[in-house]
Amino acid sequence: MNDIEVDILLVEDSQNDIDLTLHTLRQEKLANHIFVVRDGEEALDFLFCSGRYADRNSERMPRLVLLDLKLPKVDGMEVLRQLRANPHTNLLPVVIMTSSKEERDVANSYHLGVNSYIQKPMDFEQFRQTVKTIGMYWLLINQPALNGVTKKPAEQAKP
Amino acid sequence: MKDAPDILLVDDNPADVGLTREVLAASTHHSNIHNVPDGEEAIAFLRRRGKYTEAIRPDLVVLDLNMPRKGGQAVLAEVKTDPGLRTIPIVVFTTSHAEKDITHSYELGANCYISKPGNLGDFFSAVQSIEEFWFGFTSLPH
Amino acid sequence: MSTTAAIDRATVQETKTRLSALLVEDNLADSELVLRELQRGGFEVSSEVVQTAADFRRKLQTTTPDVILADYNLGSWRGMEALEILRTEGRDIPLILVSGAVGDVTAVECIKQGATDYVLKDALARLPVSIRRALREKQTREERRQAELELARKVEELARSNRDLEQFAYVASHDLQEPLRMVAAYTQLLKERYADGLDENANKYIHYALEGALRMQTLVQDLLTFSRVGRNRQRTHLASDAVVQEALQNLQAALQESGAVVHYDNLPVVTGDRTQLVQLFQNLIGNAIKFHGEKAPVITVSAKKLAAEWAFSVSDNGIGIAAEHLEAVFVIFQRLHTRAEYPGNGVGLAICKKIVEQHGGRIWVESKAGEGASFKFTLPACPADGEGNHTDERRA
Numbered sequence: 238m239n240d241i242e243v244d245i246l247l248v249e250d251s252q253n254d255i256d257l258t259l260h261t262l263r264q265e266k267l268a269n270h271i272f273v274v275r276d277g278e279e280a281l282d283f284l285f286c287s288g289r290y291a292d293r294n295s296e297r298m299p300r301l302v303l304l305d306l307k308l309p310k311v312d313g314m315e316v317l318r319q320l321r322a323n324p325h326t327n328l329l330p331v332v333i334m335t336s337s338k339e340e341r342d343v344a345n346s347y348h349l350g351v352n353s354y355i356q357k358p359m360d361f362e363q364f365r366q367t368v369k370t371i372g373m374y375w376l377l378i379n380q381p382a383l384n385g386v387t388k389k390p391a392e393q394a395k396p
Numbered sequence: 397m398k399d400a401p402d403i404l405l406v407d408d409n410p411a412d413v414g415l416t417r418e419v420l421a422a423s424t425h426h427s428n429i430h431n432v433p434d435g436e437e438a439i440a441f442l443r444r445r446g447k448y449t450e451a452i453r454p455d456l457v458v459l460d461l462n463m464p465r466k467g468g469q470a471v472l473a474e475v476k477t478d479p480g481l482r483t484i485p486i487v488v489f490t491t492s493h494a495e496k497d498i499t500h501s502y503e504l505g506a507n508c509y510i511s512k513p514g515n516l517g518d519f520f521s522a523v524q525s526i527e528e529f530w531f532g533f534t535s536l537p538h
Numbered sequence: 539m540s541t542t543a544a545i546d547r548a549t550v551q552e553t554k555t556r557l558s559a560l561l562v563e564d565n566l567a568d569s570e571l572v573l574r575e576l577q578r579g580g581f582e583v584s585s586e587v588v589q590t591a592a593d594f595r596r597k598l599q600t601t602t603p604d605v606i607l608a609d610y611n612l613g614s615w616r617g618m619e620a621l622e623i624l625r626t627e628g629r630d631i632p633l634i635l636v637s638g639a640v641g642d643v644t645a646v647e648c649i650k651q652g653a654t655d656y657v658l659k660d661a662l663a664r665l666p667v668s669i670r671r672a673l674r675e676k677q678t679r680e681e682r683r684q685a686e687l688e689l690a691r692k693v694e695e696l697a698r699s700n701r702d703l704e705q706f707a708y709v710a711s712h713d714l715q716e717p718l719r720m721v722a723a724y725t726q727l728l729k730e731r732y733a734d735g736l737d738e739n740a741n742k743y744i745h746y747a748l749e750g751a752l753r754m755q756t757l758v759q760d761l762l763t764f765s766r767v768g769r770n771r772q773r774t775h776l777a778s779d780a781v782v783q784e785a786l787q788n789l790q791a792a793l794q795e796s797g798a799v800v801h802y803d804n805l806p807v808v809t810g811d812r813t814q815l816v817q818l819f820q821n822l823i824g825n826a827i828k829f830h831g832e833k834a835p836v837i838t839v840s841a842k843k844l845a846a847e848w849a850f851s852v853s854d855n856g857i858g859i860a861a862e863h864l865e866a867v868f869v870i871f872q873r874l875h876t877r878a879e880y881p882g883n884g885v886g887l888a889i890c891k892k893i894v895e896q897h898g899g900r901i902w903v904e905s906k907a908g909e910g911a912s913f914k915f916t917l918p919a920c921p922a923d924g925e926g927n928h929t930d931e932r933r934a
Contacts, residue, residue, distance in 0.1 A: 327503075344537045350505060354536075370533050374529045375508075379509065379510060516726045
């Protein structure tokens with residue numbers, strides 16, 4: 238438990254959205270290890286290896302954090318702010334995926350240093366496509382920082 | 397999404413700029429490409445100085461790292477610390493695979509980092525993916 | 539004098555050995571006796587005499603005599619103290635104690651304390667022999683010291699030369715990629731966009747240009763990979779089945795295409811760098827898949843414990859390797875087949891060899907043409923390696 242690899246940390250409190258996201262990522266074989274937390278406090282505990290996750294191996298950081306904004310306990314914006322303020326987590330790729338269309342939320346997120354902001358589509362198929370595109374872009378195409386923690390995409394051997 | 401989004405392409409290699417323009421010309425987003433060859437011109441463009449007083453504000457910056465006069469990382473440093481400019485997403489698109497370049501770029505606030513693939517097909521895919529992701533799925537600040 | 543006497547004198551003169559001696563002696567008559575003995579023993583002596591510890595110390599600061607001859611008993615101080623002074627000054631000069639009758643016990647004690655030898659005043663004839671032996675020993679010590687210095691220098695030079703080479707290979711391959719990419723990309727565009735407008739010859743030219751460019755791209759990438767082996771090495775305990783799993787994941791496409799089956803079971807924990815070891819297994823298993831014969835590849839990865847290391851084996855049922863090529867396969871860019879027969883640049887095994895050797899192991903292959911191949915290599919075992927992880931069969 239403490240040493241498991243995590244490809245994506247999904248911070249989401251809607252069960253429907255969790256199910257659809259997990260299903261899509263697994264179906265498209267984009268990520269093997271997706272860890273779900275349902276509120277901002279748990280997300281912070283997980284990433285800072287504190288509270289109930291105090292024993293977690295701090296070297297095992299997810300390669301991507303998918304973050305909803307409307308969360309219980311601590312909201313997504315606050316999670317983002319704290320992640321960017323801490324040197325252990327400030328280079329983590331964070332993609333906000335939220336139902337909010339508020340221009341204020343978009344602007345604030347980019348100000349705080351979110352990597353990208355995505356509105357959750359209402360349409361089932363579009364939602365799937367969005368998750369798939371996010372997975373491909375951030376796990377396969379993008380190169381994350383290796384500050385001792387995030388793993389590089391695996392070198393694929395050519396047949 | 398905007399009808400015809402604007403990309404500021406900061407790259408001094410005309411061969412790569414040519415390839416990039418080719419790919420984007422064929423896409424449905426009809427992006428406008430504005431190319432500058434180094435970091436100094438990039439900053440001038442973004443600050444609308446000198447010959448760039450009429451410049452538009454780009455929706456996305458695609459930034460090479462190794463350029464004469466002012467490199468990509470200097471651009472990142474200036475832009476991402478300026479509250480008026482820091483919300484513009486910057487995609488670092490460069491030949492360097494060096495770990496220190498990747499880390500440093502993120503430290504300076506790059507939104508993502510993509511190594512230019514050596515293979516033509518992969519290069520085209522990468523540029524297409526960049527455009528598709530940022531203009532087809534992402535919400536951009538106004 | 540007669541001619542023979544002159545010749546004798548001349549011969550004796552020739553064989554005289556130069557010697558500078560420092561005498562620590564308070565008795566003038568005794569020092570003269572010693573010097574005469576030395577001359578009789580074939581030495582051409584230049585000497586100085588000191589009596590006190592202070593004078594001795596001072597003399598040491600300005601001169602380096604070949605030998606020190608010290609009286610055991612000097613009134614206010616002992617010859618043994620001279621030894622102590624030599625030691626604190628860090629001087630390697632033979633010191634021979636000369637004295638009147640003292641018990642054998644004390645003589646042994648003196649030598650234990652560092653005196654080169656001990657000669658009695660009524661047996662001075664021994665002195666020249668003793669001195670010659672002391673000088674020989676000193677020379678041997680000197681020669682050994684020089685050899686060690688030379689060795690250290692050569693090792694440092696070699697290390698620097700290696701670093702330079704690695705740096706060169708890295709920079710060269712890194713900087714070569716950029717213009718190469720341009721050549722490959724635009725030649726390919728030419729081919730794709732203008733093929734219809736050109737005649738057969740032109741298309742052929744473009745085809746060969748493109749092929750060359752693409753091949754050079756992989757060559758440079760391979761060279762880069764090869765030169766990178768050794769940078770940022772980590773040492774951790776690794777479960778080798780997890781390492782093999784990761785390698786297999788990277789080989790997904792090739793495994794599916796070939797229908798290859800890979801068996802591995804109960805592999806041990808080893809010490810090493812994860813990235814490098816994944817590359818090692820990936821290259822070996824990848825080769826096993828690539829060089830298959832008519833049958834679908836069946837590959838077995840196993841391990842056997844030797845004293846402080848594990849001997850791994852990656853065996854396949856492929857085309858095998860002829861006896862005369864068993865060593866050449868590990869040489870960089872060395873290939874045994876044409877590109878039309880099997881793709882590749884001949885870097886994979888060179889990389890494997892480099893990785894294994896950097897882990898302190900060795901790699902070799904056992905094979906016969908047409909009968910598959912077993913690539914074997916050793917890796918250091920994990921020091922806290924328990925026995926619980928493998929079956930009895932493996933304890934061969």
